[in-house]
Amino acid sequence: MSFSFxxxxxxxxxxxxxxxxxxxxxxxxxxxGLMGYRMVxxxxxxxxSLIALLFDIMPVLLSALVSAVIWDFFFIxxxxxxxxxxxxxxxxxxxxxxxxLINAVLTYRIxxxxxxxxxxxxxxxxxxxxxxxxxxxxHELKTxxxxxxxxxxxxxxxxxxxxxxxxxxxxxGISVASLRLNQQxxxxxxxxxxxxxxxxxxxxxxxxxxxxxxxxNRLEQPVGSRQVKISIEDNLPFxxxxxxxxxxxxxxxxxxxxxYTPDFSDILIVVKNNNERIFQLAADQPGRSAVSKEINRLxxxxxxxxxxxxxxxxxxxxxxxxxxxxxxxxxxGLGLSIVKGFVEAQQGAVTxxxxxxxxxxxxxxxxxxxxxxxxxxx
Amino acid sequence: xxxxxxxxxDDEIQIRRLLEITLESHNHRVxxxxxxxxxxxxxxxxxxxxxxLDLGLPDESGHLVLQRLREWYTKPVLILSVQSSEEDIVKxxxxxxxxxxxxxxxxxxxxxxxxxxxxxxxAGPRKAVVNFNGLQVDLSARTVRKDHEMIRLTATEYSLxxxxxxxxxMVLTHQYLLREVWGPGYINQSQYLRVFIAQLRKKIENxxxxxxxxxxxxxxxxxxxxxx
Numbered sequence: 001m002s003f004s005f006x007x008x009x010x011x012x013x014x015x016x017x018x019x020x021x022x023x024x025x026x027x028x029x030x031x032x033g034l035m036g037y038r039m040v041x042x043x044x045x046x047x048x049s050l051i052a053l054l055f056d057i058m059p060v061l062l063s064a065l066v067s068a069v070i071w072d073f074f075f076i077x078x079x080x081x082x083x084x085x086x087x088x089x090x091x092x093x094x095x096x097x098x099x100x101l102i103n104a105v106l107t108y109r110i111x112x113x114x115x116x117x118x119x120x121x122x123x124x125x126x127x128x129x130x131x132x133x134x135x136x137x138x139h140e141l142k143t144x145x146x147x148x149x150x151x152x153x154x155x156x157x158x159x160x161x162x163x164x165x166x167x168x169x170x171x172x173g174i175s176v177a178s179l180r181l182n183q184q185x186x187x188x189x190x191x192x193x194x195x196x197x198x199x200x201x202x203x204x205x206x207x208x209x210x211x212x213x214x215x216x217n218r219l220e221q222p223v224g225s226r227q228v229k230i231s232i233e234d235n236l237p238f239x240x241x242x243x244x245x246x247x248x249x250x251x252x253x254x255x256x257x258x259x260y261t262p263d264f265s266d267i268l269i270v271v272k273n274n275n276e277r278i279f280q281l282a283a284d285q286p287g288r289s290a291v292s293k294e295i296n297r298l299x300x301x302x303x304x305x306x307x308x309x310x311x312x313x314x315x316x317x318x319x320x321x322x323x324x325x326x327x328x329x330x331x332x333g334l335g336l337s338i339v340k341g342f343v344e345a346q347q348g349a350v351t352x353x354x355x356x357x358x359x360x361x362x363x364x365x366x367x368x369x370x371x372x373x374x375x376x377x378x
Numbered sequence: 379x380x381x382x383x384x385x386x387x388d389d390e391i392q393i394r395r396l397l398e399i400t401l402e403s404h405n406h407r408v409x410x411x412x413x414x415x416x417x418x419x420x421x422x423x424x425x426x427x428x429x430x431l432d433l434g435l436p437d438e439s440g441h442l443v444l445q446r447l448r449e450w451y452t453k454p455v456l457i458l459s460v461q462s463s464e465e466d467i468v469k470x471x472x473x474x475x476x477x478x479x480x481x482x483x484x485x486x487x488x489x490x491x492x493x494x495x496x497x498x499x500x501a502g503p504r505k506a507v508v509n510f511n512g513l514q515v516d517l518s519a520r521t522v523r524k525d526h527e528m529i530r531l532t533a534t535e536y537s538l539x540x541x542x543x544x545x546x547x548m549v550l551t552h553q554y555l556l557r558e559v560w561g562p563g564y565i566n567q568s569q570y571l572r573v574f575i576a577q578l579r580k581k582i583e584n585x586x587x588x589x590x591x592x593x594x595x596x597x598x599x600x601x602x603x604x605x606x
Contacts, residue, residue, distance in 0.1 A: 182482055202465070202597070204552075205569040207576060213587040214594055238569050244464060244597045373573045 010056070017051045017059040018066060025070045037075040041096050044071055048100045052107035060108070064100035071096060133321040133333075140184055140332050144177035151177075187334040190248065191320065194341035201242035201346050205370060208236055208271055208298065211243065215250040216269075222258040223267070232271040237369035239298050245342040249350075252335040253302045253361050260327070261306030261358065270301040273369070293368050298348075300363040308354040317352060382496050383424065386410040387417030387443065388432035388458060393481070397430060400485050401492070414438035418446055428495055431475070432458040433466055441470060448474040454495035464597030471551045471598070478549065478598075494547025508543055513582055513591060515543050524582055534559060535578050542592065542602035551599040575600065 008016070024047045028040045044067040052060045069082075072093055077085050084090045151170040154162065162170075193199050209232050216228055257267045274297035309317060309324065316322045318340040323333040339361075343350045348365030386397050389412050398408045409424055411417035414435045421429060429447065433440035444455060454476040459467050467478045476498070477491050506518040514523040520536060522529045531539065537559045541550065553565045560570060579586040593601045 178482065205572050207572045209587075210572075210576065210594065214596070217588055238572055247596055370569045372569045373576065 008055075010059075013055040013059040014062065017055055017063045020051060021047060021063050021067045021070065025067070025074065029074055032075065037071070037077065038092070040075045041071055041092065045096065045100060045103070049103050049107070052104045057104060057108040060104040061101065064097065064104055068093065068097045068100065136321070136323065137332055141181065144181040144184075147177035148174050148181075184332060187332060187338065190338045190342075191334050194338065194345070199245075199341070199345045201245060203240045203242060203368075205238040206241045206243050206246060207238055207373070208232065208300075211246055212250065212269060212271060212300075215247055215254060218251065219254050219258065222255055224258065225263045226258055226261065226265055226267055228254075228267045228269065230269045230271075232269075233273055235371075236271065236273055237296065237371045238373055239296070239365075240368040240370075241298070241346055241365065242342075245346060249339050249342045249363065250300070250302075252339050256335055257302060257304035257306070257359075261304045265305035265358075267305070268301070268303040270299075270303075272299050273297070274299055274364075275369075294370075295366055296369045298363075298365045298367055301360060302363075303355060303360045304358040306358045308359045309352065311354065314352055314354075318350070381405045381407060382427040382492075383407045383409065384428045384430060384492070385417070385421055385424065385426040386430045387412075387414070387435065387440075388430070389413060389434075389436050390432070393432070393458070397488070400488060404489060406492075414440075414443045417443060421447060421451060427453055427499070428492060429453070429455045430458060430492075431455055433463075433470060434460070441466075441473065444470055444473055444475055454499045456491055456495055467598055468551055468553075471549065472553060476548060490547065498545060498548055504544075508546075510543075510546075510591065515539065517543065522582070529581050531578070531581060534574055535581070538574055538578060539582070542600070546602050549595050549599050549601045555599065 021044070024043060025040075028035075028043055032040070048060065048064050048067055051063045072082055072084065073080065076089050076093065084093060151174045154170055155167060212230060212232065216223075216230065254267065254269075261267070276297070313324055317324070318336050319333075320337040321333040322337070340350055343363055343365065346365055346367070348363060350364075351362050353360050353362075384401055384406050386394055386408060388394050388397070388410070391412070394410045394412070398410060401408050409420055409426065411420050414437045417429075417431070417435075420426075429451070431440050431443060431447075435443065440457070444457075447455060455474065457467065457470045457475045457478040458481060459470075459478055460481050467480075471478065476495050479488060479491055504517070507514065507516045512525050514526075516522070517540060520540075522531055522536070522539065538555065541555065541558055552568050552571055555571055556564045556567060559574075560567065564570060575592060576586070579589050579592055582591055583589050591602060593603055595601055
């Protein structure tokens, strides 16, 4: 049963059902030499039943009525009058109308019941998903809070038995937990900024070389023993992008590439320019000739040497709160959805694929470029 | 820089206590106010050496307090702000704040900012030759040496470096740098700044990709630090 018809507007439903009745009646009329008028009644009933499967109750009732009238006028002898010749035919006409009505009402009821059942199921699924997300999120937030509360209580009640070394450990625990909490809150804030559609990129000239190294330097700790190999095309132009958003995008991707891959593995960053040069001519301004904007595409590829992603989950990894099955605890499933949101906010796209040795993320962003840095001036 | 009078304007008692304890443990005299009105009153009454101002106050916006302070107060003002509000920070810096700290901040960071702000506020003759970890800048002879080797800088590169050196440890916004080095007509031409920062780093940094002198403050500007 196709429910897509349910989305058709009311007016269209009337139009379709009446044209269907009219069309079928017309064909029957042309073939009326080949079949009896009672056969026509069955064909029309079938038509009304089909309409009942697809449309709302009112168009169906109207079709039932119209088809009864058509049958009476064009087919029941004497034809082309509303008069009905025999008592048997009168009874048949009455029965036709009643059956068409029952048909319509019953189908309508069944559909309504199905719709309610479906809505219930959808709601149950949504609640289940919400609960899963909430429990993972609250776990992520409560763990550091529990650490902070516990450690500070311990220090406050000041049992003399706690050694200086243990005190230091508790304090270090508080420090780590609060940084972790801060990171989670920042992710949630980024997500809510995205959700509210409030992200307005602040475009400014970005030195991508500087951006990449800035992020890599910030990531020293999570990267640990992993080897980060950076390959940036020579003479890369400046791009007009939002530095803050780009920083977060690269940070999240590289953070993932560090946390979910084995120690001593390689992380590769490749940056290149795709200069299918597009010149955008801004309108002439009074007193100034046309200003041309040159748009190139910035391509950033981040490859890790980890286990890659299960093929069937690749599509979902950018979904909000989605976490891979069988992944280690920690993380809220927000990192990659923030990446996608921030890249798309700058009209770009991010894709993920598995390569023989790991996973590859590719960012592709069209942006205005400036080759000023390649000029040897002064 | 031993002991300075510092006024804290912040409505959060925990943050105020944290700042008080930290600053007092470094021998500063600390006053605090929990609202804009109280803060302005105390600034006028005590003339502190430094004001630490939270941008989110209950009665008035911190921006307004800054504006009112700057009508007469010439000593450094340090802004406290929350994360992801570069626009707010840049606005405050362009309106006369000297530096900023983002909550949550590390204690070390707080003390470094306070130290630089107080040091930069000291008027009077400055040393002509300044040394930063192997980098020597002679402001009177306009020469720069790195590990005793003379470095040749272009006029623009030198102006940029001299500006950084004169505001050591403090953040300088993109707009400020563009206005001071290139002129008021260039404040939106940030690509010039990117070019010259990259060139300057190539000449003075040990590893231009891991800068130790000219640090990027994303979305705000640059900070010249000598690793102490």
